[in-house]
Amino acid sequence: MKIAVDAMGGDNAPQVVVEGIEKARDEWSDLEFTLYGKESEIKKYLKDDKNIKIVHTDEQILGTDEPVRAIRSKKNASMVLAAKSVKDGENDALFSLGNTGALLAAGIFVVGRIKQVARPALMPTLPATNSTRGVNMLDVGANAEAKPAYLQQWAIMGSIYAHDVKKIDNPRVALLNNGAEYDKGDKLHKETYQLLKETKGINFIGNLESNNILAGKADVIVTDGFTGNAALKATEGTATILLKQLKDALLNNGIFTKMGAAIVSPSLKGMKKMFDTSQAGGAVLLGLKSPVIKAHGAADSRTVYYTVKQIYDMLSNDTINKANKYFEQMDQEEK
Missing domain, CATH: 3.40.718.10 (Isopropylmalate Dehydrogenase)
Incomplete structure (x- = not known):
């Protein structure tokens, strides 16, 4: 199971993101993470890169950015690259502590919604x-x-x-x-x-x-x-x-x-x-083709760890596909 992480989102990024991700990685060995953000900043806090890959980018979406415009104009922002990797099947879920509106826009316009939702x-x-x-x-x-x-x-x-x-x-x-x-x-x-x-x-x-x-x-x-x-x-x-x-x-x-x-x-x-x-x-953000999770911008490493657990449970239980099957069955019954 692979999780794309916007490592630059949040008030205390990337420190709390890296610390929480490492704790989760040590707990669930079948998880792999790709952290999108400034490589030099991420490596300051990364103790062990086992199951953790870094994709470098200097661009990020700020809390003051207009969400939809930012998603469309900042193509190399850490959040956008992470969302695109989920859309392309490189990762199974998206996690960010960043701009809520931008993450909603990235989920809807990049990851994509379930057809019936x-x-x-x-x-x-x-x-x-x-x-x-x-x-x-x-x-x-x-x-x-x-x-x-x-x-x-x-x-x-x-x-x-x-x-x-x-x-x-x-x-x-x-x-x-x-x-x-x-x-x-x-x-x-x-x-x-x-x-x-x-x-x-x-x-x-x-x-x-x-x-x-x-x-x-x-x-x-x-x-x-x-x-x-x-x-x-x-x-x-x-x-x-x-x-x-x-x-x-x-x-x-x-x-x-x-x-x-x-x-x-x-x-x-x-x-x-x-x-x-x-x-x-x-x-x-329910209703999308893959799990997309938003943690509070002021979250600490504990919240990051528990958010990963949340994603892990969704992926393990195939929660998104269960919703898909339910709606497909509803469509068939209505026809």
Whole structure:
């Protein structure tokens, strides 16, 4: 199994990329990596080049670049070369910590989408209060507008992913809506509800309100990209503020409060661990011909390692082809 890596993407590249890749390489000997980027910079941190090849390029896509224009104009950028290698069959998957919009564009225009999937969707893994495996939500920003058929396709792919990668036997799929009742929402959500209810092969459990996104009531949450992105950022922002306020309250209010903080410290570590999403890996761009994964730009080497594990599981379980076969069967049944 071969993974193409945009080694120059992210805030701390290529150091954290190389460190995470080497750890993953040592864990799974059947993985091979091609790192695209500045060879001299990569070699500063590379301790052992076993199963690791470097393709040198001085060009890279910056966070300030306009995504589609950058993909089309920077033909020798590390991300573009990595994507092209997947398209040409030289590598099996693409991984980057770089510009999210550019990676979406590279995935869609270079790697290419599954024929039966109208729009690929971006799917991260979020923490859940009663589940160590978290919850997958899609779409969170690849498509601002959607149709019921898009959400149906995302529900199918998200369910297959949760089964293969998260090892959940019968993943619970929910539709993010403004109420739990079946007739809630606008035309899009009402039609999507009925469509998901009739979709074979998924365990659709109905509507889910946004206050239950992290409650562990579903394994896969489906929504349009506009709503998903807004819900994701609101959830992340609230969690960040609450953790910061809690820390300030415990450490900046006198000696007795600090003593109390020491007593509850083990419980607080458990809370911190819940919100540590590094083990969840990156966000998957589902609907493409090959796995394309985006990790956060500020990710550390642990996140890189777990993202490789994520890709490894997708490749080992042939997740993309399972989605392909599902949609092909749907087409045949409709005919």
